[in-house]
């Protein structure tokens with residue numbers, strides 16, 4: 099295994115573990131505003147261009163208490179955690195919230211936040227989900243302008259072409275560096291725990307982006323890559339899990355079962371960093387392009403697009419990474435994923451690609467049962483591997 | 491030189507050990523009852539099976555452990571999950587099997603088995619003990635009868651009462667409440683069995699129904715559940731003489747395959763491999779062309795019923811026989 103320089107990694111890990119503490123400290127240090135956004139499609143560049151700190155609000159690890167009475171149990175853990183954070187004062191550091199996605203459960207959580215902390219402005223502009231109609235691009239461009247107005251109202255700062263272009267540049271650079279880690283992992287030359295890679299992405303969602311980029315660069319400079327991929331481990335692709343990251347303990351558990359994660363399409367992973375904002379032309383129109391391009395690069399179950407689909411993307415990406423199987427992580431009651439999953443499973447099944455579904459919850463991890471499940475899955479892949487080695 | 495391999499299955503209520511020879515024939519097997527996961531019980535199972543086979547530990551070329559306590563088995567060369575091992579063992583005991591329903595002391599699984607008798611898809615019960623051996627222990631306690639009586643009662647029951655199969659604790663409360671309302675114990679027992687069968691059906695649905703289907707694990711000895719489950723599935727279940735040893739046998743056969751591989755006795759092609767898998771199945775013949783239907787002179791007891799019954803012993807009995815009192 100490679101090691102990430104611990105001194106450089108530590109502040110990233112601290113920010114990922116406690117984004118609110120990071121935002122509080124940043125606010126004290128700079129006197130700036132902290133604007134919370136909700137996953138998965140808000141362009142943070144828009145907030146950054148005002149000088150405020152854009153923070154993607156994360157699922158909290160604290161037990162859901164007050165939030166229980168605010169949203170039904172059949173809401174996903176991310177949205178129930180949001181409601182709980184609002185009710186228990188964990189969202190106090192934020193000066194305003196912005197949202198462009200419209201998953202029904204997320205809208206429910208946004209309603210609760212507005213009701214529980216009415217003094218915090220919450221701006222919602224619905225980015226369209228039908229991605230490839232003739233009117234799609236124009237509609238998204240309009241929505242970007244609408245959100246620009248909301249952000250300007252909340253921060254009291256006008257977003258100029260120049261400030262937005264500069265923000266786009268720093269976010270693109272950050273994504274590029276993150277993709278270097280992911281590319282190295284795919285080739286097998288970087289072997290670090292999946293939970294460490296998650297820290298890199300999650301911290302980029304909550305930290306000052308320039309500070310984050312400097313730390314990433316330092317990590318890369320100090321990284322000794324391996325000459326080849328570890329052969330004895332089973333190569334897996336992690337799929338699913340929108341909005342909130344899977345627990346690090348679950349990722350560790352997977353890797354304890356002779357597994358190496360070579361790629362993923364998680365929101366706290368490849369999905370988040372897949373696409374850069376075009377750097378030329380009108381920067382506001384570029385944000386609309388970014389939104390439309392992301393769904394082409396890593397298709398999402400929450401969008402509708404006739405010429406791309408998640409399952410085809412998955413099959414192609416497996417060929418690219420050499421992953422021998424797919425583990426789908428599904429947050430309990432995440433409807434978009436629940437509804438899409440049968441299609442994923444059918445496609446992988448038709449191609450004889452081993453696939454395993456693991457459902458996750460906010461509280462607890464049935465570790466032994468999950469371990470047995472993963473070990474069986476790995477044993478099955480190993481057996482398939484040795485069968486393929488037999489001469490035809 | 492003759493060599494043997496051993497499979498050890500440490501479950502939640504029993505420890506099982508099986509020794510097979512180089513041809514995959516069962517040489518000896520043991521089932522030891524225990525109160526809780528216990529290294530002592532697994533030691534007893536291993537010693538007893540070696541004694542039965544007239545072998546010493548030096549004669550065992552490779553040992554694989556499986557089951558809930560697989561990492562606690564001393565001397566194991568490797569571990570495999572109970573899912574992989576039950577599939578393998580069931581395929582050995584019932585060649586041609588496509589679906590294995592394993593209900594043990596505290597979990598239940600449905601396993602779709604492929605052409606080679608190995609795991610294709612699988613589903614586990616979620617974290618509750620519903621539909622497992624422990625569920626029936628709870629029923630016995632609530633009805634104040636032993637397991638044999640619970641089974642007889644279930645087979646005699648006529649009325650279908652509403653009993654939850656979701657949780658063993660809730661079910662116990664419901665059973666007590668039904669008794670208080672004057673429901674007949676036979677109807678209660680039948681209803682609990684029916685609800686467990688329904689829950690198992692849900693598990694099977696996750697991997698897909700298939701024929702032939704076989705039940706493994708200790709609960710396969712519960713005739714009432716087999717009856718209700720067959721009804722729920724709408725198909726016959728293959729009944730094994732020794733459903734409890736399927737996991738340990740599977741482990742022993744995988745150990746045999748691995749050791750054979752080390753010796754360079756690898757197979758040359760998939761077809762030969764398939765035939766070998768059938769052979770490896772505890773030395774039983776393959777059901778060539780079998781579509782899973784019994785009858786018309788076709789049965790799945792290929793060894794003519796000559797298999798030796800597996801002795802089930804209590805851990806305490808064995809420890810007493812071994813000399814010092816377990817106390």
Ligand code: SF4
Pocket residue numbers: 174175176177201202203204340341342400429431432433434435
């Ligand atoms: S997409 Fe899934 S995880 Fe995200 S808010 Fe909606 S239900 Fe929750």
